[in-house]
Amino acid sequence: MTNQSFAGNRSLRTILTIVIALVLLITTFAGTAFAQTSDEYSVDITDGSRSIAVTTTETEPIEILKSAGITLSAGDKLDITDFKESEGGSIVVNRLSTIYVEFDGNITAYQVYSHTIGDAFSQIGLSIKSNDQLNYSLNTEITDGMVIKINEAQYVTLEADGNETKYALTDGTVADLIKTAGVKLGKDDYTEPSLDTKLEKDLVVKVKRVEYKTETATETVEYKTIKIKDNTIEEGKTKLLKDGENGEAKVTYSVKYVNGKKKEKTEVSREDTKFVTDKEVAVGTKTKEQAAKEAVKSNGVKSAKGYKVGQVIEGRYSHYCACAVCNGNSRGVTSSGKKISNGMENPYYVACNWLPLGTVISVDGTLYTVADRGGSGLSRKGRIDIFTPEGHSECYKLGVGSCTIEIVRLGW
The missing domain is CATH 3.10.20.90 (Phosphatidylinositol 3-kinase Catalytic Subunit; Chain A, domain 1)
Structure with missing residues (x-):
C-alpha cells in the first residue's frame, strides 16, 4: 500500500509539471500574436479604375504600394492627403x-x-x-x-414659320431636314434651297409659305397717243388732232404671298367702267428741203431752154468768191445785178450759163438762185460755180466735186 501511494504521487507531479509548461507556452504565443495583430491597419489604394484594400504594418506609402504589387513610373504622383501613418486612410495614385x-x-x-x-x-x-x-x-x-x-459638331439652320433652329449636320438632303424638324409643306410651299439639295456645313434652309388671295381694284386706264404722219407739216412739228382722256377699269387679280409678303399678281379679269379716249397727233414728215421748195414762189414757167421744173440733173460744182481773181473784177456786181462781197451773209447764189437768171435749183438739198454768169466752162449742162462769201481760201478748201441738181423754178 505504501509503495503504490508514492508512485501515484510522483506521477501526478509529472502531469502537473507538463500542464503548467503548456499553459506558459500558450500564454507566451497568444501574447506575441496579440501584439502583432495590434500593429496592423487598413489602407485603401486607388490606381486609376482599380481600388485595392490592404492590411499592413508598413508606414511608408511607397512600401505599402509595393506590398500591394503596385509599381510607380517616372512622373507618377501620390495623393496622400487622406492617409495617416499607422492609422490608415487612402492613397491615390495619379499616373502621368x-x-x-x-x-x-x-x-x-x-x-x-x-x-x-x-x-x-x-x-x-x-x-x-x-x-x-x-x-x-x-x-x-x-x-x-x-x-x-x-x-466638331457642324450645323445647318432651318428658318420656318418665324423660328430659326439649328440642327446637327447629318447626311441627307433638305427634304430629310424638313422631315426631321417635323415641318409640313403645303402644296404650294417650297424651300430655298430646293428639297433635293444636299446638306452641308452652315447651310441655311428657308421654308417659303405660299398663299394666294383674290383682290379687286379700280384702276386708271391711261390713254395712248396715236401719231399720224402728215407730209403737209414740217419735220419736228406736230399738230393736235384729238385730245385724250383716261378711262377706268375694275380689275381682279390672283395675288401670290410668300411668307406674308406680296410677291406677284396675275390678272384674272377686267371690266371697263369708263372707256378711254386716245389722243391723236399729226406728226410732220415734210423735210426742210421740201418746205424750202414749197416756199419758192412759182412764176408759172414749166419749161425753158429745154429744161423743165422738177428735172434732176447730175452735175459738177466749184466755188468762187467776190475777189477780182474769181469774179473778173472787184466791183462785186453779178450778171443779174445782185451785189456780192466777201464777208456778207450767204445769199446762196450760183453762176452758170445754161439756165435762165433767177432760176432756183436744189444742190444736194440746199437751194441756190442762179444770179451770175461765168466763163465758157459754165455753159456745160450741170456745171455750176457756187458763190462763197468766206473768201478765196475757203474756195480752195471746199474745192470741186459732183452733185445732184433739181430745178425748182425756171427764171425769176
Whole structure:
C-alpha cells in the first residue's frame, strides 16, 4: 500500500509539471500574436479604375504600394492627403500619361494626371459641345499614348414659320431636314434651297409659305397717243388732232404671298367702267428741203431752154468768191445785178450759163438762185460755180466735186 501511494504521487507531479509548461507556452504565443495583430491597419489604394484594400504594418506609402504589387513610373504622383501613418486612410495614385488630341486635322500632345478622358479635358481646358463627336466616351480610362479624335459638331439652320433652329449636320438632303424638324409643306410651299439639295456645313434652309388671295381694284386706264404722219407739216412739228382722256377699269387679280409678303399678281379679269379716249397727233414728215421748195414762189414757167421744173440733173460744182481773181473784177456786181462781197451773209447764189437768171435749183438739198454768169466752162449742162462769201481760201478748201441738181423754178 505504501509503495503504490508514492508512485501515484510522483506521477501526478509529472502531469502537473507538463500542464503548467503548456499553459506558459500558450500564454507566451497568444501574447506575441496579440501584439502583432495590434500593429496592423487598413489602407485603401486607388490606381486609376482599380481600388485595392490592404492590411499592413508598413508606414511608408511607397512600401505599402509595393506590398500591394503596385509599381510607380517616372512622373507618377501620390495623393496622400487622406492617409495617416499607422492609422490608415487612402492613397491615390495619379499616373502621368501622354495623350494626343486630334482636332480639325491637327494633333497636339498633352501630359495629364487624369484617370478618364473627361478628367483630362477638364485639366487641359478643352471644352466639348454636346454634339461634338469623339472616338472614345468621356468616361474612358486614360492610357498612355492614346489618340483622341474630336469631330466638331457642324450645323445647318432651318428658318420656318418665324423660328430659326439649328440642327446637327447629318447626311441627307433638305427634304430629310424638313422631315426631321417635323415641318409640313403645303402644296404650294417650297424651300430655298430646293428639297433635293444636299446638306452641308452652315447651310441655311428657308421654308417659303405660299398663299394666294383674290383682290379687286379700280384702276386708271391711261390713254395712248396715236401719231399720224402728215407730209403737209414740217419735220419736228406736230399738230393736235384729238385730245385724250383716261378711262377706268375694275380689275381682279390672283395675288401670290410668300411668307406674308406680296410677291406677284396675275390678272384674272377686267371690266371697263369708263372707256378711254386716245389722243391723236399729226406728226410732220415734210423735210426742210421740201418746205424750202414749197416756199419758192412759182412764176408759172414749166419749161425753158429745154429744161423743165422738177428735172434732176447730175452735175459738177466749184466755188468762187467776190475777189477780182474769181469774179473778173472787184466791183462785186453779178450778171443779174445782185451785189456780192466777201464777208456778207450767204445769199446762196450760183453762176452758170445754161439756165435762165433767177432760176432756183436744189444742190444736194440746199437751194441756190442762179444770179451770175461765168466763163465758157459754165455753159456745160450741170456745171455750176457756187458763190462763197468766206473768201478765196475757203474756195480752195471746199474745192470741186459732183452733185445732184433739181430745178425748182425756171427764171425769176
